[in-house]
Amino acid sequence: MSDAQEFESDEGLEVLLGFLRDARGFDFTGYKRSTLGRRIRKRMAEVGARSYADYRDRLETDSGEFNTLFNTILINVTALFRDPDAWTFLQREVVPEIIAQREPDEEIRVWSAGCSSGEEAYSLAIMFAEALGIDEAVHRVKIYGTDVDEEALKEARSGLYPAKVLEALAPELRDKYFEQNGNRFGFRSDLRRRVIFGRHDITRDAPISRLDLLVCRNTLMYFNVEAQTQIVDRFHFALREGRFLFLGKAEMLLNDAERFDVVSMGQRVFRRRPGGGTPPYQPTTVKIRGGSGAELQTAARARQLRDLILDAVPSPTVSVDAEGLVILVNSAARVQFGLTNNDVGRPFQDLEISYRPVELRSLIEQATHERRTLRINGAERRVGEETQFLDVLIQPLVGANSLAAATSITFTDVTVPTNLKAEVKRVGEDLETAYEELQSTNEELETTNEELQSTNEELETTNEELQSTNEELETTNEELQSTNEELETMNDEMRVRTEELEETRAFLEGVLASVGAGVVVLDRELRVKSWNRGAVDLWGLRPDEVVDQPFFGLDFGLPTEPLREMVQKCLDTGKRGAPLYLAAVTRLGKTVTCAVLCSPFDGHNGGVVLLMEQSRNQGSG
Template sequence: MSKSSGTGGGAASPERSTGADQEAADGRGGPAPEPDVDQGLEDLLGFIRDSRGFDFTGYKRSTLGRRIRKRMDDVGVQDYADYRDLLETDTVEFRTLFNTILINVTSVFRDPDAWELLQREVVPQLIADLGADDEIRVWSAGCSSGEEAYSLAIMFAEALGIEESLNRVKIYATDVDEEALRDARSGQYPAKNLESLSVELRDKYFERHGAHYVFRPDLRRRVIFGRHDITRDAPISRLDLLVCRNTLMYFNVEAQTQIVDRFHFALREGRYLFLGKAEMLLSDGERFEALSIRQRIFRRRPGGSTPPYPAIPMKMRSGLGAEMQAVSRTRQLRDLILDAAPGAAVALDEGGGVVMINNEARAQFGLTTHDIGRPFQDLELSYRPTELRSLVDQATHERRTLRVNGAERRIGSELQYFDIVIQPISGGQGLPVATNITFTDVTLATQLKAEVKRVREDLETAYEELQSTNEELETTNEELQSSIEELETTNEELQSTNEELETTNEELRSGNEELETMNDEMRLRSTDLDEARAFLEGVVSSIAAGVVVLSSDSRVRSWNRGAIDLWGLRADEVLDEEFFSLDFGLPTGGLRQVVEECIASGKRSGPVVIPAVNRIGRSIDCSVICSPFDGHNGGVVLLMEDVSEPGGG
């Protein structure tokens, strides 16, 4: 399930690169040459980075410049400086620009041959190398709209079984595109997006909701989505499998090197890296072993790795007995204060494990001290009253406090509401070391607010109804007075109307008599027309010679009995057919010029004698006379007669 052009979890990925870029990306032709520095483009990229936090400076300028130029052409801007002015004044244009750059192309189990190799050889070996209870950590970097992450969840569920997968597998799915992450978190896809999945697997792992399919909720909770920039943010560590497909090819050589360094640090020794078909690690043979070059599956070789970020030094001193007791006492007091805090609070370490649950949190959410040390994602609190796992990851990656107001929690028929604060706690050098989650019960305030709002709305509605009723009464009084006057006027009008109706009745009687007279005349004319038609048909039928009437576009309008006897074609076989396309023994092509001259001159032409074959197959000489048919919009009448000598042919 690669992304032929996805966001890649970095800042963004423009459209598929050109042939030169592609050759550089897959390692066949060395680094692709970058164009000369365009200072206007560089200034624009710096502005985007500083104002919106999207760092595109590590991307290949040829591809990135082409995508930005496309958007500039769409809005009619020629200069980078002018386009920067537009971005400063139009916040909507930022979104449109990012959507132009961030082209997400993905699907479930894309490139099935690569996934089949991964499932057949890599996953069984990975499971065999781990203990029966060891956690399996997976990272899908550049997950786009989530199909790749859910493909990983399906793959491990098929290999381990759903129950064991729920207990052991943890999948991190990251991207820089917030819109794509929103789609991914929903886990909802139209049927077309799942066409590559067998019906059996689709029905097993997706639930149908109308025209869409939703990924099963229990496995969905094992997939944690969050925003992450692989060029800037700290990598997820202690991984067993890292999937990043067709993303590196959009970065320049320097950025690629930094990203691969982070990937090497993130993977455990002997664990696996799964890239896209447009990427290779030919220059990293000392750190990565190629399991399948064709399918781009690599394994991290044994050996240490320098972390992408420097570790925090720890200073130790001797003679700390009294100080340690003071520190222990201080820590005990701090824990007691936290435990007695009026608001519910839960603290997590950097790995997502629970390190503190205060008394209010235990009482409010049914937790115990035995839950300390468990992964937060295993607690019901992680997804109820709201989805907190992705928010914790987002707060950690973005290093900022997030708030959720009015999260709803249902206990039986009772509703509770909480304001939730997710606050990352940083250690030395600003690196996140823990996360504190506090819950403030605002049920009463929310209910009072709702009640006040309802009462206010009721009062406003009652006041509006009172005003409306008063206006309606005044209007009704005026309408009553007006109605009395109208009734008096209507009475007079009715008397006048009655007189008009009597007059109209007389006129209708007169009109009826006229219609009866016209009906009699029409009946007489119809009889005359029937007689005339019968007379004309009798005259045409009695002519021994063949008589054919053609319209101005050479289509047959009449075909008499003489023509039937001469050529053997019935009238219903030729009517409305193009005369010169008929095949009945007479070479009609020889008559085309005669017919056209007759139509053009409006005069009789012929006779023309043409050799032909009659209906019984005997060769004859056919004489044809063409006369204009003035009564049919420029048509002609053809008189055809056998003038062969008796005994001839």
């Protein structure tokens, strides 16, 4: 594909995605383009659309095509307790901890995001019922199952599944939680009322909150990195502190160690850490698109850069808001005064720095009240056996409404050692000797740093590529599994049809065998297609000796040449002729008069049927 063709293809795909969003409310813009494009092109090939524009015309004229397309894009491959090892870990390690964290009368809230046809949500219901007992689970556990596919949700709400779906369950669990309903099995009604299904788009809609367990398996891998980041933000917001996130085997939280602890990387179970290293999910920004989304990203990036710059300021700096709470502690302040990020949000008066080396609380009030910067020079601070002298700058910050918003406190170390002159002389001598070595070392370090940085970037890129490849392989596996299920269904249908055809063939052979007269079927080329048992008894030739052979080339007791005109006339007119009586010799050597009747054959490709029977009226010759 040329660059121009690829550009047009990408542009056509984006136009089609915009049409799907505007026409049906399905926003696939956050999905990976490689996976999305492959599935849409698969459907286009099935309907014979040669371009995205042609396929859009098809969608506009055929409303039913939307459902078929969505089913192609949203592969609903699921099962009860899919990946049994992961579910066993969840049941043994996670569920008991969730139950222990909640009071006996408190509700346990669970969300199955991307639940497809509901098997995952019902698996969760069974798991908690086994842990708590059915009666307690009915009163305490509430499970939300959500998906964007309305057709899959309709199946989930019914709670009815064929016997094949329940094969993963032990017989005692199947009998305990499912009741037979015709040729299908329905989930027990009392627990079913605790499972709530609804349409929900995890990339756009506000998340379900206050969760103890969030299950989203093999769904994140379909989205690009930006969409995955937004989804994980929502999941972090939705979970209670210390609660659990359960992902699919192809999904990981590689860069979220500040907000999630790894419970089991092998089983993809994570725990939300207390607090969080990033701001909480903001519902107002979820549905912003186009220019507003770009402005939001620019503002967020600018805010992040500003925070990094403030943190890197070499002078120790602490900021306090108008309520007296610490809102900023930069890196230098953390090192010099032993502060941590956990001190952010605490009352400033609780920190030692608020009164040592100098009483700052009254100075902050004075600077705020007078709206001017105050400076304290040479404040003395004892550090072990040494004395440190600091200049302190208290600067009030005024907001857009001209009211005091915060106060910034900056410390500058002005300590002068008593042996400064001797130290300077020694350092000068050392510098003169070591200058060239330091310069060379600095150049080597810069080169090494660049090489390490380049290597680190390559490793990060390789890691992302491997992760993407793993997700693509998992997606392909999902598609192959779906195709395999379709082929199994087709194979079952073909087996049934083959059995029906075999039964019909046996029936017809039985009918022909039961006819006492000789019955011979010829095709339009006058080749033998069927030779029944009556013909074998009359002439002594077996079917395998005559089938597919020219009838008028056979040598047996009946002279065939006199029949040629009668057979050709029957072929031409399609009507049965009068019987023809011929002298013939049976397989036993007996001379008889044989009555031959020719009838048209209405079967495959036409032909004639010859009925040959020893004439009783004519007698033997």
